[in-house]
Amino acid sequence: MANVNLAVIYYSSTGTNYELAKWAEEAGKEAGADVKLLKVPELAPQEAIDSNPAWKEHAEATKDVPEATSDDIEWADAIIFSTPTRFGNVPSQMKQFLDMQGGLWANGKTINKVVSAMSSAQNPHGGQEKTIQAIYTSMMHWGAIIAAPGYSDPVIFGAGGNPYGTSVTASENGMVEDVEGAVKHQAKRTIEVATKIKNG
Amino acid sequence: MANVNLAVIYYSSTGTNYELAKWAEEAGKEAGADVKLLKVPELAPQEAIDSNPAWKEHAEATKDVPEATSDDIEWADAIIFSTPTRFGNVPSQMKQFLDMQGGLWANGKTINKVVSAMSSAQNPHGGQEKTIQAIYTSMMHWGAIIAAPGYSDPVIFGAGGNPYGTSVTASENGMVEDVEGAVKHQAKRTIEVATKIKNG
Amino acid sequence: MANVNLAVIYYSSTGTNYELAKWAEEAGKEAGADVKLLKVPELAPQEAIDSNPAWKEHAEATKDVPEATSDDIEWADAIIFSTPTRFGNVPSQMKQFLDMQGGLWANGKTINKVVSAMSSAQNPHGGQEKTIQAIYTSMMHWGAIIAAPGYSDPVIFGAGGNPYGTSVTASENGMVEDVEGAVKHQAKRTIEVATKIKNG
Amino acid sequence: MANVNLAVIYYSSTGTNYELAKWAEEAGKEAGADVKLLKVPELAPQEAIDSNPAWKEHAEATKDVPEATSDDIEWADAIIFSTPTRFGNVPSQMKQFLDMQGGLWANGKTINKVVSAMSSAQNPHGGQEKTIQAIYTSMMHWGAIIAAPGYSDPVIFGAGGNPYGTSVTASENGMVEDVEGAVKHQAKRTIEVATKIKNG
Numbered sequence: 001m002a003n004v005n006l007a008v009i010y011y012s013s014t015g016t017n018y019e020l021a022k023w024a025e026e027a028g029k030e031a032g033a034d035v036k037l038l039k040v041p042e043l044a045p046q047e048a049i050d051s052n053p054a055w056k057e058h059a060e061a062t063k064d065v066p067e068a069t070s071d072d073i074e075w076a077d078a079i080i081f082s083t084p085t086r087f088g089n090v091p092s093q094m095k096q097f098l099d100m101q102g103g104l105w106a107n108g109k110t111i112n113k114v115v116s117a118m119s120s121a122q123n124p125h126g127g128q129e130k131t132i133q134a135i136y137t138s139m140m141h142w143g144a145i146i147a148a149p150g151y152s153d154p155v156i157f158g159a160g161g162n163p164y165g166t167s168v169t170a171s172e173n174g175m176v177e178d179v180e181g182a183v184k185h186q187a188k189r190t191i192e193v194a195t196k197i198k199n200g
Numbered sequence: 201m202a203n204v205n206l207a208v209i210y211y212s213s214t215g216t217n218y219e220l221a222k223w224a225e226e227a228g229k230e231a232g233a234d235v236k237l238l239k240v241p242e243l244a245p246q247e248a249i250d251s252n253p254a255w256k257e258h259a260e261a262t263k264d265v266p267e268a269t270s271d272d273i274e275w276a277d278a279i280i281f282s283t284p285t286r287f288g289n290v291p292s293q294m295k296q297f298l299d300m301q302g303g304l305w306a307n308g309k310t311i312n313k314v315v316s317a318m319s320s321a322q323n324p325h326g327g328q329e330k331t332i333q334a335i336y337t338s339m340m341h342w343g344a345i346i347a348a349p350g351y352s353d354p355v356i357f358g359a360g361g362n363p364y365g366t367s368v369t370a371s372e373n374g375m376v377e378d379v380e381g382a383v384k385h386q387a388k389r390t391i392e393v394a395t396k397i398k399n400g
Numbered sequence: 401m402a403n404v405n406l407a408v409i410y411y412s413s414t415g416t417n418y419e420l421a422k423w424a425e426e427a428g429k430e431a432g433a434d435v436k437l438l439k440v441p442e443l444a445p446q447e448a449i450d451s452n453p454a455w456k457e458h459a460e461a462t463k464d465v466p467e468a469t470s471d472d473i474e475w476a477d478a479i480i481f482s483t484p485t486r487f488g489n490v491p492s493q494m495k496q497f498l499d500m501q502g503g504l505w506a507n508g509k510t511i512n513k514v515v516s517a518m519s520s521a522q523n524p525h526g527g528q529e530k531t532i533q534a535i536y537t538s539m540m541h542w543g544a545i546i547a548a549p550g551y552s553d554p555v556i557f558g559a560g561g562n563p564y565g566t567s568v569t570a571s572e573n574g575m576v577e578d579v580e581g582a583v584k585h586q587a588k589r590t591i592e593v594a595t596k597i598k599n600g
Numbered sequence: 601m602a603n604v605n606l607a608v609i610y611y612s613s614t615g616t617n618y619e620l621a622k623w624a625e626e627a628g629k630e631a632g633a634d635v636k637l638l639k640v641p642e643l644a645p646q647e648a649i650d651s652n653p654a655w656k657e658h659a660e661a662t663k664d665v666p667e668a669t670s671d672d673i674e675w676a677d678a679i680i681f682s683t684p685t686r687f688g689n690v691p692s693q694m695k696q697f698l699d700m701q702g703g704l705w706a707n708g709k710t711i712n713k714v715v716s717a718m719s720s721a722q723n724p725h726g727g728q729e730k731t732i733q734a735i736y737t738s739m740m741h742w743g744a745i746i747a748a749p750g751y752s753d754p755v756i757f758g759a760g761g762n763p764y765g766t767s768v769t770a771s772e773n774g775m776v777e778d779v780e781g782a783v784k785h786q787a788k789r790t791i792e793v794a795t796k797i798k799n800g
C-alpha cells in the first residue's frame with residue numbers, strides 16, 4: 001500500500017500557523033505519510049516585515065522552510081492548509097498561492113486531493129470559521145475531497161469545537177487554547193481518508 | 201423624527217436566545233425605539249419538548265410571548281434576529297418563519313429593513329459565525345440593509361469579538377461569556393442605522 | 401467489494417428536485433450502488449399545498465415515495481441531497497430533516513458519509529451556490545466527507561459550471577438548462593469516492 | 601445636504617470588471633455623488649501580464665486609472681467593489697488591497713461605510729455568488745453597512761437575479777448577460793442608502 005504524500009502548506013507572519021503546521025507535520029509522519037512542510041511566498045515588502053519585530057523574527061527563523069510550488073500540489077495526495085484570518089478570509093499571501101495554481105487546475109491536476117484546513121484569529125469569533133470555509137470553497141473549485149474533522153474525536157470539543165478544522169485564538173502572549181491534540185487528530189484523519197482514496 | 205419600530209425575533213429551546221433577545225429589547229427601548237419581542241412558532245411535537253425538562257420549562261415560561269407574523273415584519277423598520285445553531289445553520293423553526301414571508305417579499309415589503317443577528321452554540325466555534333451569516337444571506341434576498349456590528353465598540357472584543365453579530369457559548373450551566381454589553385451595543389447600533397434610514 | 405449504499409434525499413414542491421433526484425438514482429444504480437430515493441417530510445399545511453395546483457399535483461404524484469429517516473442515514477455510505485433554494489438557504493423542510501438527526505450525530509453515526517448536493521432556484525444567481533454550500537456546512541458538522549464535483553468532467557461546464565454541485569434554474573416552464581448529464585456525472589463521482597472510502 | 605463620496609474600486613485583468621465599474625461610476629455621477637473610479641494595485645509580474653494579450657492590452661488601456669489608497673477609503677461614504685472570481689473568492693490583488701487597510705480599521709475609520717459589490721466569472725455558477733459574499737464578510741469586519749440590492753428592482757431579474765450584487769458571466773467574447781441596468785440600479789441604491797446614513 002503506497003504511502004500518502006502530505007503537503008502541509010501554511011502562511012504565518014508571527015508564528016502561530018507555523019506551529020499548527022509543525023504539529024500537523026509531526027502527526028503526519030507518525031501516521032506513516034511522506035510529509036512536506038511548506039510556506040507560501042510572502043507578498044509584504046521587507047520594510048513592512050522589518051517594522052514589526054515579531055514578524056521579522058519569525059521570517060528569519062523560517063527562512064529555510066521551502067516555499068510551496070505547483071509541483072508540490074501535483075505531488076500531494078493530501079493537503080492541510082494553515083492560515084491566519086484577515087478580515088474573515090484568507091490573507092492575500094495564501095490567496096495568491098491558490099490563484100497561481102490555475103495552470104494545474106486547467107489540466108485537471110487538482111482533482112481528488114484530500115484536503116483539510118486550520119486557522120487562527122486574534123478574536124475567538126473573528127473569522128476562525130469563515131477562513132477555513134473560504135479555503136474549502138476554493139478546494140471545491142479544484143475538485144478536491146474535503147475531510148473536515150467534524151466532531152470525529154472528543155479532543156475537538158476541548159479545542160473549541162470547530163468542526164470545519166482546528167482553529168486557535170492567537171493573542172500577543174501566544175495561543176489561548178490548547179489545540180495540539182486537535183491538530184494531530186485532524187492530520188491523522190486527513191491521512192486516513194487520503195489513504196483510502198489513494199489505495200481504495 | 202419618527203421612532204424606529206424594532207422587532208426582536210428569536211427562537212429558543214432552553215432560554216439562551218430568549219435572554220439575548222430580552223437584552224436587545226431592553227436596549228432598544230432605552231434607545232427610544234418602539235420594540236416588540238417575538239418568538240418564531242415551534243415546529244417540534246409536544247412530546248419532544250416534554251422529553252427535555254429544560255425545553256419544557258422554557259416553553260411554559262414563555263408561552264405568553266407573542267409569535268412573530270408577517271404583519272410584524274411589515275411593521276418593523278429594524279429587525280434583530282437571535283437564534284441558536286443547528287449544524288452550522290439556523291434551526292428549522294427560524295427557517296420556517298423566514299420561508300413563510302414569501303408573500304411579503306413578492307410585494308416588495310421586505311426591502312430596506314435594517315437588520316442584525318445574534319447566535320449561540322454549544323461550542324465556541326460550532327457555527328456561531330456561520331449561523332449569523334446564514335441569516336444575512338436570507339436578508340440580502342429580502343433587500344434588507346445589514347448593520348453587523350463589526351468592531352464598532354470595545355465591548356465587542358470582551359464578548360468574543362464576533363463582528364457579524366453577538367454570539368455566545370451556551371453550556372449546561374448557562375452562558376460562558378458575558379455578552380450583555382455587546383448585545384446592548386448591537387441593539388443601539390441597529391437602531392441608530394435604522395433611524396437614519398427611516399428619517400434620512 | 402461491497403456495494404455502496406446511496407441515499408438520494410430530496411425536497412421538492414413542484415417537481416424540479418424530484419427530477420434531479422431521479423437522475424441521480426438512475427446513475428447510482430448504473431454505477432452498481434444500492435440506491436434509495438427518499439423525500440424529506442413536508443411541513444406545510446395541506447391548505448397551502450392545495451392552494452398551489454402545481455404543488456398539489458406533485459405531492460399527489462409522489463405520495464408513495466418513502467420519507468427519509470435516521471435509519472436511512474445510518475444505512476447510507478453516500479448521500480446526495482437535492483433541494484430548492486428558499487432565500488439563499490435550504491427550505492425549512494430540508495433543515496428540519498437535518499436537525500432531527502441529532503441523535504445519530506451524538507452517537508457518531510454521521511461520520512464519514514460521502515456527500516454531495518444539488519439545488520435549484522428561480523433565478524440563475526438566486527442562491528444556487530449558497531444553498532449547496534449550506535448543506536455542506538451542516539455536513540462538516542456531521543463529519544461527512546464532501547465530494548463536490550468541481551470541474552471533474554467537461555459536462556459540468558455545459559450545465560452552468562457549478563463546482564459545488566449541479567444546480568438548475570427552474571422556471572414556470574421547467575428547467576432552463578440541460579443538467580441531466582451533470583447530475584449523472586455527480587452521482588457516479590460520489591459513488592466512486594464512497595467506494596474507496598468503504599473498501600479502501 | 602452633503603453629496604455622497606462614492607469610491608468604485610475594482611480589479612480587472614481583461615476588462616469585464618472595469619466595464620462594470622465604469623457603469624457604476626456613470627450612475628453614481630448621475631445620482632449626484634462625487635465619484636472616484638479606482639483600481640487596486642496589480643500583484644502579477646509584468647511577464648505574466650505580457651504573456652496574455654488581452655491582459656496586456658487592458659493593463660495598458662487603464663494605466664492612467666488611479667490606484668486606490670487608504671485615503672480613498674477614508675474619503676468615501678460609499679464603496680462599490682467590482683471583482684472577478686478566482687476559485688470562488690476574490691483574487692489576491694483585491695484581497696491584498698483589503699488586507700492593507702488594517703491601519704484604517706484599527707483607528708475605527710472603516711465603520712459605517714455603505715458598501716455593495718459586483719462580480720464576474722467564466723461560468724454562470726462559478727463563484728458569482730460566493731465572491732460577492734466574500735467581500736461582504738470582510739466588510740462586516742470593517743463595520744460597514746451592507747446594501748446588497750436584493751430584488752429591489754425588476755431590472756435585477758433580467759440580469760440573472762443575483763440579490764447579493766450584480767454579476768456577469770464573462771466569456772472570451774465578452775459579457776454573456778446584459779447587466780448594465782442592474783449595475784446602474786445597484787449604484788443608485790447604494791448612494792441612496794449612503795445619503796441617508798450621511799445626512800440622516
